[in-house]
Amino acid sequence: MMLAVSCARFCSGLAAFRTAARVRPLHSVSGTTVAQIDEEVAKLLELKAQLGGDDGKTQFVLKTPKGTRDYNPKQMAIREKVFSTIVSCFKCHGAETIDTPVFELKETLTGKYGEDSKLIYDLKDQGGELLSLRYDLTVPFARYLAMNKITNIKRYHIAKVYRRDNPAMTRGRYREFYQCDFDIAGQYDAMIPDAECLKIVHEILSALELGDFRIKVNDRRILDGMFAVCGVPDDKFRTVCSTVDKLDKMSWENVRKEMVDEKGLSEEAADQIGVYVSMQGGMDLAERLLQDPKMSQSKQACAGLSDIKLLFSYLQLLQVTDKVVFDLSLARGLDYYTGVIFEAVLTQACMTPVSTDTQNGSEENVSVGSVAGGGRYDGLVGMFDPKGRKVPCVGVSIGIERIFSIMEQKAEASAEKIRTTEVQVMVVSAQKNLLEERLRLVTELWNAGIKAEMMYKKNPKLLNQLQHCEEAGIPLVAILGEQELKDGVVKLRVVATREEMDVSRADVISEVRRRTSEA
């Protein structure tokens, strides 16, 4: 996606290298390494471009900013399909939608993201307010609720968010990316809205047909209780929690090392945490931990465990327990969670290598990471309210970019052609000097609401016009020629069958309608 001026040859070599690296993402060249190489190459090209090309003219790099990309029409077709599936589900559950600005006052975001705050994009101070790009949709939602004194809402919000993170674009990790959030705000009875959020994740991941998945569930109160009974000092809960959050990317050994060496935890505390975070189960595990001599010492942990039991009882009624697992290693990085937390991961390697020289079994290690996550955050709205009035909230965010990556690869692998327009009929001319006649007919079609197009040339070749129909997947052609004009007809051609028939000019609209509604 990057291209520097006056080094086209170098770049096309680079593109070939990249393409090769992308089709074998699982082998000797790992995703991270490719990303690192990309970054270095980008820096060098930028430098080269700034220095000016061989002709001494000012040169500049022709690219999108680091970690971002354009969507071409094919990618947009996939994106719109995914969005429409997700929005249908949100609407099925009765959600309204809102939108907020892409930037917020800097202070609105301050103190909400813990260690991740360094990844926030700030705007330049050009006079006036200090602004930052939104980091997620949750904090703007909380600000919206407090500002408008809303105490009850079920809303979805689909929009781009911004993080100055290290991008790994081949794996769907970008600096500008979409979030699809569904949240329920309001003072309700325990675990009912929480259970619906999990139902929604289940419905969306099933509908998108991404292969098998698991939804891990835990509770911040269980984590905090666990930290307390394992002897973690109160002021280290959040930082130790961030380390536990890395268990999906790092081995336990390395997580333990970070806890002890970097976070200054005692070895005993770390080892006791190690016992708990290896536990996975269902309602039974919650039951067992409620009897655990250590864990049951913590009131917080017990409250969390009782709620997990209640949650599972609702999940049974909602018919989603097959995919949900209570997992004590699930931590989630963000500071604002206060209760249930959850994360969905795909368990089938959807990103299968295209090349044939697969190393045995290496696919098993591939993970696109979590594709959805969320939890309960009862304190966030209160942080914005002048009187600290709380509005309990629970919500889920669908990690759409990773899903796009998978869908794109699926589309590339399949033989099915993706149409990027919806044109039903192309108006073409068989001879010269028929521009006016084409304009007349296409106007008739447009005025009747039929999706139609024609070539913007005075005298296009018939073959070129028909070829465009084949390439763009346009099902019908309306051919105008001298003979047809004389006879007062239009020749309709069905592209798929090459069948042709003369239709009287007065019947063209109804005939096109009839034939396109059939398809």
Add this chain to the structure above:
Amino acid sequence: MMLAVSCARFCSGLAAFRTAARVRPLHSVSGTTVAQIDEEVAKLLELKAQLGGDDGKTQFVLKTPKGTRDYNPKQMAIREKVFSTIVSCFKCHGAETIDTPVFELKETLTGKYGEDSKLIYDLKDQGGELLSLRYDLTVPFARYLAMNKITNIKRYHIAKVYRRDNPAMTRGRYREFYQCDFDIAGQYDAMIPDAECLKIVHEILSALELGDFRIKVNDRRILDGMFAVCGVPDDKFRTVCSTVDKLDKMSWENVRKEMVDEKGLSEEAADQIGVYVSMQGGMDLAERLLQDPKMSQSKQACAGLSDIKLLFSYLQLLQVTDKVVFDLSLARGLDYYTGVIFEAVLTQACMTPVSTDTQNGSEENVSVGSVAGGGRYDGLVGMFDPKGRKVPCVGVSIGIERIFSIMEQKAEASAEKIRTTEVQVMVVSAQKNLLEERLRLVTELWNAGIKAEMMYKKNPKLLNQLQHCEEAGIPLVAILGEQELKDGVVKLRVVATREEMDVSRADVISEVRRRTSEA
């Protein structure tokens, strides 16, 4: 939309003042003055908040950044309806869609916007590339074409753009606002794609039912030729053009003054320009100007005038000449236009005052400004191409925020209730302890793809549940009670008629489907 912590009373007074000012935007308190007062008040409140409230706690202002707004669910419902009308039209004309990042490399935007460049939002230099928020969708489109070596495309792009302008939000002028762009790129025969752009503006403004409108057309070559024959020095073309562009907001006297006093033009030149820019007409005016002794001296002007004639001949075939007028005062501010330019204005005052103390005739002077604009820019892609290869382009941008403002006011004025969800059936309980039964039924409905909801309380009151249906416009209620459970039925209630019937549990899905597809 702004609220400062611990000064709620002051603010509610302010809100009352604002509301009063908004309903009478045409009278003693003009739009600009209100905006200025708002700004001053905002500054003072921010200062007050930073100083801390009476209790000494740190305080902050709870608002969206200056010139931006949230969209609430009702506004979103209107927005989605408008977008869907516009997208339908773009698709009817066979357009694909693309998306680009919200920010670009700063240098990508440099030198494209002339005097407006000062309004670009820059991001803070946090290490790495220097970035700016996109100012329009045209420059990113040109960058996209050059980067991907695309020479032919018909695409639309709907996205937000950013300008650090003086907002006038009551009139739909924001710092963050949507643009809906349709562009045709490619080397084609003169005026054919240009005519389609005008057809699209005509279709969209007609479909949105915003009242009568005019589409003004001119050509940069006619303007430049006119400047040349009037004796404007070459290096002053662009800056004089910016002044002419103000004719829709300023009187000729003031425009003339700016030309002479600020831009240093001779009085004779200004007066000669004054003669031309008062001219309006159709194909006949182009014909006449081709015979004009002065104007016909300019090759550029003649080329532009011939193309205007050709354009009108195509517009006749496209059946849109009723709304199009050739207007020599139309200039458009942006630097990159090279040929035909156009702008659509609403000619009926849609923004009628709500209050009754209307001053006579003042409505006539109201204008929401242009609601669409565009033109031909044949040089922009070449500015990004390493070898300067040109890709001729023509396009149109729909000024959607002004249209939203009008639609919102129409919606407020009308009695019709806007639904913000699509829920078809609400599952309610008539007695206590029926949460599990409600969860079972709502799961069945969701699994069948029916839009359904229930209250997140264990034992909600029947009245509250029914009230929610009335308020949210939900057409059906599925009532569960002890008797119904015993009988193996669900009581279906039609909210509009209050008609109730028992439906056997096995038939609920099909009965709900039947009743909601009817509506």
